[in-house]
Amino acid sequence: MQFRRFALIASLFAAGAATAAPQTYVIDSVHSFPAFSIGHLGMSTIRGRFDKMAGKVVFDPAAKTGSVEVKIAAASVSTGDDKRADGKRSRDEHLRSADFFNAAEFPEIVYRSTKLNFKGDILESIDGNLTMLGVTRPIRLQLPLFKCGPHPFTKKPMCGADAEVTIKRTDFGMKFGVPAIADEVQLHINLEAYPE
Amino acid sequence: MNELLDHPAVQGGVAPFVAGLLFALVTGRRAPGLAIVAGFAVAVGLALGWQLLPLSSTRKLVWVGVVCAFVVLVQSFLGGGNKKWRAVSALGAAAAVIWVLLGVLQQRETAFALGAGLAAAAFVGALVTTAPNEHDPRAPSMAALVILGWSAGALALLGASASLALLAIATGAAAAAVLLLALVGLRISEDMRNLALPVCVLAGSVACVSSVTGAVPWFALLPLLAVTWMPRLRRIYRGPAVLEAGLGFVLSAVPAGVSIALAFFFPHAV
Numbered sequence: 001m002q003f004r005r006f007a008l009i010a011s012l013f014a015a016g017a018a019t020a021a022p023q024t025y026v027i028d029s030v031h032s033f034p035a036f037s038i039g040h041l042g043m044s045t046i047r048g049r050f051d052k053m054a055g056k057v058v059f060d061p062a063a064k065t066g067s068v069e070v071k072i073a074a075a076s077v078s079t080g081d082d083k084r085a086d087g088k089r090s091r092d093e094h095l096r097s098a099d100f101f102n103a104a105e106f107p108e109i110v111y112r113s114t115k116l117n118f119k120g121d122i123l124e125s126i127d128g129n130l131t132m133l134g135v136t137r138p139i140r141l142q143l144p145l146f147k148c149g150p151h152p153f154t155k156k157p158m159c160g161a162d163a164e165v166t167i168k169r170t171d172f173g174m175k176f177g178v179p180a181i182a183d184e185v186q187l188h189i190n191l192e193a194y195p196e
Numbered sequence: 197m198n199e200l201l202d203h204p205a206v207q208g209g210v211a212p213f214v215a216g217l218l219f220a221l222v223t224g225r226r227a228p229g230l231a232i233v234a235g236f237a238v239a240v241g242l243a244l245g246w247q248l249l250p251l252s253s254t255r256k257l258v259w260v261g262v263v264c265a266f267v268v269l270v271q272s273f274l275g276g277g278n279k280k281w282r283a284v285s286a287l288g289a290a291a292a293v294i295w296v297l298l299g300v301l302q303q304r305e306t307a308f309a310l311g312a313g314l315a316a317a318a319f320v321g322a323l324v325t326t327a328p329n330e331h332d333p334r335a336p337s338m339a340a341l342v343i344l345g346w347s348a349g350a351l352a353l354l355g356a357s358a359s360l361a362l363l364a365i366a367t368g369a370a371a372a373a374v375l376l377l378a379l380v381g382l383r384i385s386e387d388m389r390n391l392a393l394p395v396c397v398l399a400g401s402v403a404c405v406s407s408v409t410g411a412v413p414w415f416a417l418l419p420l421l422a423v424t425w426m427p428r429l430r431r432i433y434r435g436p437a438v439l440e441a442g443l444g445f446v447l448s449a450v451p452a453g454v455s456i457a458l459a460f461f462f463p464h465a466v
């Protein structure tokens with residue numbers, strides 16, 4: 001009887017431990033993009049994105065802990081102006097140059113989280129460090145949307161999020177064109193990830 | 197005032213010209229090369245800011261400019277005719293451009309990195325070695341240095357980065373300031389190498405960075421080596437200094453034009 005009671009308690013603990021174990025999710029590069037918008041000449045907003053992003057999310061919903069590491073290919077920047085028929089340098093080529101993202105020298109933009117901030121059960125924001133052009137600065141990603149659950153068609157477990165932050169590009173040494181091209185840049189990241 | 201200082205023509209042209217003029221007035225008799233470094237420094241301050249870290253290739257160029265200031269000072273006491281000094285300058289310039297490009301070359305395959313590094317070192321070393329010297333006519337020599345700076349800037353603008361272009365154009369603008377003072381009769385040092393060293397190193401390095409990181413094909417840089425040879429057509433330069441300078445501009449512009457045309461018509465993929 002005591003042995004059965006002990007076995008029951010032990011199995012409950014084991015089940016609890018399994019529920020609390022952090023899960024690693026691999027970012028789905030096909031459905032995850034960092035996008036940005038920036039004021040141009042004070043006249044309009046230019047929008048663009050990076051086409052290549054990879055990384056991992058480790059998340060333990062029970063313990064409310066986890067981490068995010070994302071690597072973005074700087075050379076994949078795209079604003080819809082990649083090649084011009086007249087042979088002149090395109091905006092995307094200019095963005096890849098030393099004036100902006102300097103992709104030849106700093107091929108990756110990296111974000112590593114340091115802390116997940118919950119409001120109740122809802123993941124509200126993520127604190128972390130963004131490294132761009134060799135400079136690392138702390139930023140806080142706000143999460144207007146964060147959800148984990150089964151994929152509606154395949155029923156595979158997955159997590160998805162939208163994240164936002166506004167940064168000053170001069171904080172990272174990207175000074176070209178300021179103020180004609182705004183210093184403040186709005187980053188919007190949509191991310192979907194599946195268990196490893 | 198801020199709007200004016202934000203304008204690229206001021207950052208890369210007017211301000212470096214004025215800085216070059218002021219420094220040449222003070223140091224032109226002894227170390228005219230300091231006028232070039234002053235123009236370069238003003239462009240750095242206005243366009244990039246004086247953060248010296250992180251060490252990107254552009255920031256390393258800034259450091260190279262700082263070192264050039266010390267080198268031209270030392271050279272002003274040693275004299276440009278010292279053969280050992282000339283060899284050391286060329287080797288130092290070659291090492292400097294490899295250091296500038298190191299971060300970029302480390303991202304590439306080994307064979308490309310070795311080839312590009314050695315080629316860049318040879319190019320800048322050759323520019324410094326063949327730079328105008330005290331035996332070459334002064335006005336055409338200074339005109340050639342102006343064209344060298346401006347053509348390196350044009351290559352950077354065509355294929356790489358406006359920031360790099362500003363830095364190279366600034367060296368040409370400062371050289372133009374020294375030429376102007378020489379033409380109005382101010383006594384400028386006979387040591388042409390002192391003036392030429394910072395232009396050759398900085399403009400040459402900008403051209404190399406534009407090729408390795410941008411769309412400028414490597415063969416577009418080769419005609420620039422002929423720019424510093426144009427003052428050696430000594431028989432052509434006969435007449436007042438203004439005429440010599442004008443002729444120097446025209447002749448130096450020929451290989452510079454070829455270089456720019458090659459970069460324009462044959463860009464390589466970035």
